[in-house]
Amino acid sequence: EADYRALHALVREKPLGALLARDATFVPPVRTGHALETSSVLGPFLGLSCFPSDRRVPEACFPSFSAPDVEGGTSSLRLSLQVVHMALKSIATELLKNAEAKEHFFRLVAAACSLNMQRAQQYFPHAETQRLVYALEPNREEAPQLPVSTSSDGFMINLGAALLQLCEPFTAPGSPHAAKIDSTYLLSTHRLNLDKETRLCATADDVMYWLDPRNPDLRRRYLDRLAAEAVEPDPEGTPPLEVSASFGTVTEYFFLTMRVLHVGLLSSFTLYHQLAQQHHRWRTELELREAELTRMRGLGGAIPVAASALLETMEAET
Structure with missing residues (x-):
């Protein structure tokens, strides 16, 4: 301290x-x-x-x-x-x-x-x-x-x-x-590079489209994905997402x-x-060994030589 x-x-x-x-x-x-x-x-x-x-x-x-x-x-x-x-x-x-x-x-x-x-x-x-x-x-x-x-x-x-x-x-x-939390932090490389992280709510194509919504190819792929998932797309002409510089x-x-x-x-x-x-x-293994030890000790002199050696080993390990 x-x-x-x-x-x-x-x-x-x-x-x-x-x-x-x-x-x-x-x-x-x-x-x-x-x-x-x-x-x-x-x-x-x-x-x-x-x-x-x-x-x-x-x-x-x-x-x-x-x-x-x-x-x-x-x-x-x-x-x-x-x-x-x-x-x-x-x-x-x-x-x-x-x-x-x-x-x-x-x-x-x-x-x-x-x-x-x-x-x-x-x-x-x-x-x-x-x-x-x-x-x-x-x-x-x-x-x-x-x-x-x-x-x-x-x-x-x-x-x-x-x-x-x-x-x-x-x-x-x-x-x-x-309200001051800027979500574009995740798209920047200001501190962390998260490009390889798995996106749960958006694909790489979605992100590219948000950054450049006027690109027709990106919009087509974006609309195809939303149509396949029956999701309403953003209206055409949506301004691009701007990633903050700081x-x-x-x-x-x-x-x-x-x-x-x-x-x-x-x-x-x-x-x-x-x-x-x-x-x-x-x-669990210890409890099983203890139960087996108790059983073998109860046999007394009837323990075979091999079992006697095993008993000594188990007692040493336990």
Whole structure:
């Protein structure tokens, strides 16, 4: 906590905050999310987490797995994370209030999104689960085939938590700030390049037509698609959609937060689900082994030699 207070005191002084943000280590020129987390000056502050990627945290917080210790450790972690999230929000607020630091902070968030695209891919939770389980039980899993290249779950979740708090003023129903959100942000490459993302409500042809509605070929393809779906088209002569050249702070907050949650929190939820399934399988296997051990012990001297050796092995593993 003292480290966060010290950083907050530093960035609260605008000249020092600007100096920190302009430093090369604030948004280091790296190629992977893992390198961003380990190289950025804010990496250690954003990376603090109770996720099992760092074994020291559960070992320190859960001295035993008795119900009282687990409940007490969980409550302590929740309170600690709340303190961390509040501190990160305060630090981010000071940086964003500083005209010379705001742009650099947005660049850091955009880099966290762009360099962690692998987290949004379907295979990521499976590969990450394998890596985490291998770290805990090397005998149960094969060694990971690829080195770590993405930021940790803690880094992405903490960043998302800080950004969500910054979005609170315009997430309330009827907030006048919400009207400032510029939807053309998604069509620009101002911070993020989303050209390869799957469009759920529009095709690539639709977007091209909206940008150039006077093009007859684009309009024909647009009308053909709408006719096939029995949808009423826009009237002819609709002015083209103009993508803004610059975007306000509210728009930056909204879309960067959405992207951080997409590549961070959603994949963490899937990872947690995978770990829960793994835990369920192990628990079932343990119960079956315990039942078999009880049965074999009940046989007493009637256990064959082979079964006796198996019994010793199962007792050692259990």
